[in-house]
Amino acid sequence: MLSTSDPDAVYFAKADSLLNLLTLEEKAGQMTNIGLTALTQGEFWTQADTLLLDSAKMSNLLITHGVGSVQNKGKYPPSKEEWYRIVKSIQDFTKANSRHQIPVLFGIDGVHGATYTAGSTIFPHQIALAATWNPEFSRITGEVTAYELRASSIPWNYAPVLDVSMQPLWGRIFETFGEDTYINRVMGAAYIEGAQGKSISDSISVAVCLKHFIGYGTPVSGKDRSPALIPEHYLRQYYLEPFRDAIDKGTLTVMLNSGAVNGVPGHIDKYLITDVLKGELGLKGFVITDWGDIARLVENHFVAKDKREATKLAVLAGADMCMVPYDASFAMDVIDLVQSGEIPMSRIDDAVRRILFVKFKLGLFEKSYHHPANFPEFASDSFANLSRMAAVEGITLLKNENNILPLKDNARTKVFVTGPTANSLTSLNGPWSRTFKGDDPTYDDKGKKTFLQAMQAKYGNGNVLYEQGTDFTGDIIDKTSILSKASNSEVVFICLGEQPTTEKFSDIHSLDLPPNQQELVKLLHTTGKPIVLVLLQGRPRVIREIEPLADAILMAYWPGHEGGEALAQLISGEESPSGKLPYTYPRYTNTLHTYQHKGSDKLDDNFGMNGFNPQWQFGYGLSYTSxxxxxxxxxxxxxxxxxxxxxxxxxxxxxxxxxxxxxxxxxxxxxxxxxxxxxxxxxxxxxxxxxxxxxxxxxxxxxxxxxxxxxxxxxxxxxxxxxxxxxxxxxxxxxxxxxxxxxx
Structure with missing residues (x-):
């Protein structure tokens, strides 16, 4: 038992008192997390533009099965007023109809802002925050995100991502703070400080959920949710410490690794979950599975014959809450497993005690939703300016031959802008922005500028010529027009990169930038005009062949809503670049070494080992000064x-x-x-x-x-x-x- 001198003792005491009143069925319900659209009218993956709660579904899931947690949204991003209606309705319904009036814990993926709320501030993704090498911007992102989530009546954020990623092929590396342990520790701690504030029960703070314990970010193949091979001494040296620091900072919830480390799926690794995370690191709160990962123990990992056995393995390993997320099947399996004696009640009590403790500490029993009118700074100009400043400090100048940047004489400078990411707001925001993949311009925010629009505002519409040139893949469009406009300009800006997407959709087979985009650079090089490459992408795409053709290169990552303005200010010299790479930028697709590379990989020019020869090193980045x-x-x-x-x-x-x-x-x-x-x-x-x-x-x-x-x-x-x-x-x-x- 905790000492009474422990400030959390009062919350655990409340959790214990309530726990003693719960039936097995009510406990299993508290351990269950469902998707929001399991409670709404229509099919789960509805295409509707309005989320209408279904009273029959709510009664079945929230009352009959006692589901204790709900997460995320449908297709579109609700406004903060609609979130208020949704969350208030769920909480009021539960309070009015359940035996113990236990509030629902609502969680969401606010990975770079409260991006699933319409109109909210969108910050640069974590990899761009890491590129600032300025922890203050990580803290600010956590703080503003928490404010705007609470304005949406959401108290629990599935962020930050603390996966140290040493695999640049992995499509979710943009969600991380990069390949270095120390940066992950510092940036993660700063984010948590901003998000959780003085108390997570405050109306402007949230509880964070660390992702993804542990080793998820370095799969051998580079494919998402695929196996990693990491010896324990490496796991401890490179991957564990950011989680340790975050838990020391007061983090109460952790999401598990969807993949497997050394052949053991993250969701059933009792040693890592129970002995290390809960024991050694001292996690007081609870552990949650990722989306549908109990089923994947059967369908992908082949360690269980059915979902019932998968549930048993995960719960016994230490999983406390499960994202089903479609129904209450997990709760029903838990009940059956306890009644048959396959899971001891003590394990269920431990899980539910942890969950109730978090709910009490969040203050949900006192106030489970907030009126949006009480958050006047939501989507304010001051928040937008903070996002812009973060983007400015993260964007990394990788090359600047003959000081082509900054551009002078704004009023007389004629430029040509082209490329698949040049006139796309989604290419600035990246995934988890209004929609899961972040690739749907339907939900673009009015008034936010693409790179092209920001350049037009900076240099004048008449001085900025534009032609898209090509898409992310496919043929080059209208070579004659492209060459003509480039020839009539002083500088050519080619905006390249990858279409926003994440998780399994982000799996690719080669790090090389698509051939059509490279061909666009080669075509425009024939004009003899100076070329500036602007890279808008989640991971470092190999550009070895076209790098010599560029006079300047700006790595912009996915810089958020204000990224277009930030780029224009850097190009004009209004701001000076100061970003540094948070990962090693590879020169070749199959030569992927991080900066920590071991001795045998050192570059040797005399017929020796030459494994470490990146395009640019970790920590590299130029300035306009020296x-x-x-x-x-x-x-x-x-x-x-x-x-x-x-x-x-x-x-x-x-x-x-x-x-x-x-x-x-x-x-x-x-x-x-x-x-x-x-x-x-x-x-x-x-x-x-x-x-x-x-x-x-x-x-x-x-x-x-x-x-x-x-x-x-x-x-x-x-x-x-x-x-x-x-x-x-x-x-x-x-x-x-x-x-x-x-x-x-």
Whole structure:
């Protein structure tokens, strides 16, 4: 039992009191999560533009079966007023007709804003937030998303995604903070701080749900929901720590990995769910399955003969709540399994106690919905400006030959804009934006500018020529017109990328950018005009053949509603680029190494191993100005277990523009009993400097930064030489050495 000094003791006491009153049937209902359209008129996947609740379905699911949780929406994004009507109706119906008046827990995928509410603020996706290397934007995204979700009467958000993804082929990498453990830890903690605020019961805070425990983001094949092979010592070193930090921050719910790690599906891995997540990491709240994944234990993983057996395996492993999401079959299986003695009541009580604890701590028993009129900042200009600022700091300048950017003389500059993503709002927002795939322009928000529209507003309609040129795939359209317009322009902007989609729909067989898009670049190169590539895509698509043809390249990721304006401001020089890659950008489809690559993969120009040869390295990104590093000093060159190193470096803006620099700090273990990483990120700070201005950046390296996970799955530090590398460009860093001595 929890100590009475534990601030959560009062909520657990309330949960225990209520738990003692529940029947087995009511407990099984609390463990069940259904999709919203299981409660509405029509088929589950309705095409209707109005969600009308069906009283018979509500009575059957919410009252007869006691379903305790509902999630997501139908096809279209309801307004905040409609969400109020829907959620209020569900909560009032449950309160009026159920025995114990337990409120429903409503959850949704608000992965980059409250994007399933019409008119809400849409932020850059997590990968673009990671590219800012500025945790404040992650915190802001969490905070604003929580505000606008509560304005929609939704208190539970299936975010952030804390999957460390070392597989750039994986279609959901855009939902993550990238390939580095430390960035995931820092950005994840900042998001949670913003979303959960001082208390998740506050009317402007929500409970977060971490996704997806664990190893989901690095499938061997790169296909979604497919197997990963990750030894436990790697699982602990690279993948576990962001979840540990998030739970230490007060996170109460976690969603499971839909795939399998080392042959064990995430939904039945008792060691990882019960021993590690709930035991070692100390999760107080509950664990939820992903959409329909109990059935997939039968249909895809082949570890259960039927759904009943799958339910048994998942619940015994530690799953507390199941996304059925179509009916109450999970609850009925739970009841049968308990009555037959195959699942002990103690396991059910543990699950329901955790669920009720979260409901009490969220304050749902006191207030289970909020009137939208009480949220005047919803979709405000100030929120939009925050989204724009995040996009500006995340967009990454990868190339800028002859300083083609920024463009000068706005009033006289004629440009040609082309490409499949140039005049598409969905190509800025990406998936999980109004719709699941995010590819339906039907729900585009009026007043938000595409890249083309933002350029026209910046340079004047008469100075911006446009031709789409080609779609995401298919033939080039009207080559004659394209060449003519390009020839009559001073600079050609080609907007490339991939059509928004996610999960299994995002599976592809090659990282190469589609041939037609590359052919468009080759065609326009024949004009001799300077070419600027704008990449709007969820993952790094290989552009090895066309990179030399471009004078400048902007990696925009999926930057959100204000991404068009952000790009135009960067191109004009109104803003200066400061984004850095949050993953390694591959040069070849079949050569996929992260920046941590082991020693045998190091580039060797003399007939040696040459596995690590990316197009651009993790942490790379250019600015319109330049930065110099000097006076790199350490407090000591020898440390022991009880000592930390303090260091300092001077950073100077040596160029002509004001700019922001990401000061990156890495550690390298020179020799170790397990082949060490080439380097490990242990700190970063983003600073702003005017031309000629200098700043001293201080840092501390602790004993824990020296550690890695050994084959016994324990964190260890070994005596020997270490190096510290600091700078803003991964291929050009200043370095200092020190020695770690185990004896005092």
């Amino acid at each position: 930065f110099g590093y000097s006076n790199f000093t350490l407090s000591t060159d020898t440390i022991n277990t009880n000592y930390s190193i303090k260091g300092e470096v001077t950073v100077t803006n040596t160029g002509k523009y004001a700019g922001k620099e990401v000061v990156q700090l890495y550690i390298r273990d020179v020799v170790a009993s397990i082949t060490p990483d080439d380097r490990k990120l242990v700190g970063f700070e983003k600073i702003s400097l005017n031309p000629g201005q200098s700043a001293k950046v201080s840092f501390t390296v602790s004993f824990n930064d020296l550690k890695f996970v050994g084959l016994n799955n324990k964190w260890i530090a070994e005596e020997g030489d270490f190096e510290l590398l600091i700078g803003g460009n991964p291929s050009d860093m200043v370095k200092k050495s020190f020695y770690y001595k185990t004896s005092k």
